[in-house]
Amino acid sequence: MHGAQQQAVAHRTGTATLTVVDRDGAPVPDVDVTVEQTGHAFGFGNIGFDFVGLANDEVDGDERDRLERLADLYTDVFTTATLPFYWGRFEPERGAPDTVRLQATARWFRDRGVALKGHPLVWHTVQPDWLLGLPLDEVERLQRERIRREVGDFAGLVDTWDAINEVVIMPVFANGDNAITPLARAKGRIPTIRMAFEEARATNPHATLLLNDFDLSSAYECLIEGVLEAGVQIDAIGLQTHMHQGYRGEEAMLAMVDRFARYGLPLHLTETSLVSGDLMPADVVDLNDHQVDSWPSTPEGEARQADEVERHYRSLVGHPAVEAVTYWGITDAGAWLGAPIGLVHADGTPKPSYEALRRLVKDEWWTGPTVLRTDERGQVRVHGFRGGYRAAVRGTATDFAIGRQATEVAVTA
Numbered sequence: 001m002h003g004a005q006q007q008a009v010a011h012r013t014g015t016a017t018l019t020v021v022d023r024d025g026a027p028v029p030d031v032d033v034t035v036e037q038t039g040h041a042f043g044f045g046n047i048g049f050d051f052v053g054l055a056n057d058e059v060d061g062d063e064r065d066r067l068e069r070l071a072d073l074y075t076d077v078f079t080t081a082t083l084p085f086y087w088g089r090f091e092p093e094r095g096a097p098d099t100v101r102l103q104a105t106a107r108w109f110r111d112r113g114v115a116l117k118g119h120p121l122v123w124h125t126v127q128p129d130w131l132l133g134l135p136l137d138e139v140e141r142l143q144r145e146r147i148r149r150e151v152g153d154f155a156g157l158v159d160t161w162d163a164i165n166e167v168v169i170m171p172v173f174a175n176g177d178n179a180i181t182p183l184a185r186a187k188g189r190i191p192t193i194r195m196a197f198e199e200a201r202a203t204n205p206h207a208t209l210l211l212n213d214f215d216l217s218s219a220y221e222c223l224i225e226g227v228l229e230a231g232v233q234i235d236a237i238g239l240q241t242h243m244h245q246g247y248r249g250e251e252a253m254l255a256m257v258d259r260f261a262r263y264g265l266p267l268h269l270t271e272t273s274l275v276s277g278d279l280m281p282a283d284v285v286d287l288n289d290h291q292v293d294s295w296p297s298t299p300e301g302e303a304r305q306a307d308e309v310e311r312h313y314r315s316l317v318g319h320p321a322v323e324a325v326t327y328w329g330i331t332d333a334g335a336w337l338g339a340p341i342g343l344v345h346a347d348g349t350p351k352p353s354y355e356a357l358r359r360l361v362k363d364e365w366w367t368g369p370t371v372l373r374t375d376e377r378g379q380v381r382v383h384g385f386r387g388g389y390r391a392a393v394r395g396t397a398t399d400f401a402i403g404r405q406a407t408e409v410a411v412t413a
Contacts, residue, residue, distance in 0.1 A: 011320040012042060012365070014386050014402040020378045020393055020411045027378025028413045031393060035380075036368035039113065039388035040079050041403065042317060043268070043324025044361055048074075048081030048109055048116075050330060055108035056101050066348050071112075073344060074330050077358050080115045082270075082326055083158065085150055086126035094130045099153050106157040116158040117326075119270075120165035120212065121147045122196045124173050124180040131179035136186055139179045140195070147199040151207060160208040162238060162270065164196040168215040168223060175288075189223060194232050201233065212238030212270050216256055224263060237263065238270035242328065244280040244287055244339055247308040250315040261321035269316060269325040273341040276305035276351055280339075287337060297332060297340035297351070306352035309343070313360055327357075 020028045053059045054067040083102055091097040106116045122143060131139055171185040184192045193211065200209055211234050213220050227234060237260050260267055276297040284290045316322045329335045332342035343354035367384030374380050384402055391398050393413045400409040
């Protein structure tokens with residue numbers, strides 16, 4: 001067994017003892033129980049941007065057919081979807097946020113068993129133009145109101161948020177005017193982070209709030225340490241790993257994960273991507289500076305991407321601090337920077353990388369369906385990957401969960 005897979009089995013599995021009883025509560029021995037996993041506790045995520053139009057009945061014909069096929073591929077593998085809350089696109093006209101459409105999209109995903117995450121509540125990029133020129137105290141007031149509005153309007157639908165994004169560079173960001181960089185410069189990084197977390201938590205105390213960044217250097221470590229010392233409650237640390245210049249390899253990735261695991265907080269690989277075509281040149285410092293007219297996927301690149309996706313997920317699922325990995329794009333259509341990073345071609349056909357990830361999520365890291373026979377006490381013991389399960393006996397089904405701690409479940413025959 002692969003070393004990372006051995007770790008995954010050790011860290012990701014649990015047990016449940018099922019006791020089959022009749023309607024009078026008496027144990028039922030020597031009866032078949034069909035057990036099947038229904039969901040993963042680990043967060044296998046992807047962005048859900050592609051499905052806003054479908055969820056709101058804004059597409060028809062061939063485009064609707066394409067998106068419905070893509071949705072089937074999506075929901076067969078991914079358990080969480082990240083929805084876009086970029087302020088400048090969510091509320092391009094002041095006072096007219098895109099709340100209804102995003103709520104419909106969130107419900108569409110929820111109805112398909114997919115959990116939701118919002119990205120982001122505070123960021124210096126993709127800001128509304130109507131913020132420019134306003135006094136800083138007015139910008140701060142509007143930013144606070146924006147956090148409370150989105151978290152409140154989506155409570156119960158979207159309960160995980162990137163509370164604030166890319167704070168390491170936020171006060172010094174110089175690639176375009178925006179109103180948030182001056183605010184962060186005036187307030188300082190830690191007070192700006194406190195603002196985001198405290199407003200979001202006051203609105204939804206049950207939300208999971210992330211600090212998220214692409215800068216995985218010691219600067220981010222220092223920022224995290226300062227935030228924790230200041231008493232700001234962070235629920236998880238977000239780590240972006242866009243690898244347009246090539247997979248960094250298991251050793252480098254796990255060394256990075258280890259550096260951030262020492263804070264004792266769950267780690268979410270919030271934005272990860274691997275290229276299925278030519279790699280971006282290694283001397284490009286800012287990925288946004290690489291502009292090409294066409295960036296096609298290639299057979300050689302697709303074989304490489306499939307191998308790297310499998311290696312990447314095996315190593316991360318094998319690390320006990322990692323709770324979620326979000327791939328940044330189901331398809332090449334509309335992918336960031338036009339890069340061939342999707343797991344599905346633009347025409348909707350799966351790449352080898354999609355098939356590789358599906359084999360891991362739904363075959364290798366999946367339990368059942370399997371038939372077990374109760375003992376003389378009416379019991380069976382189920383061992384499997386943590387998540388949701390269903391037990392069926394004589395046509396009656398009971399849902400249960402396998403978690404970190406062993407559990408006991410009564411199943412009615």
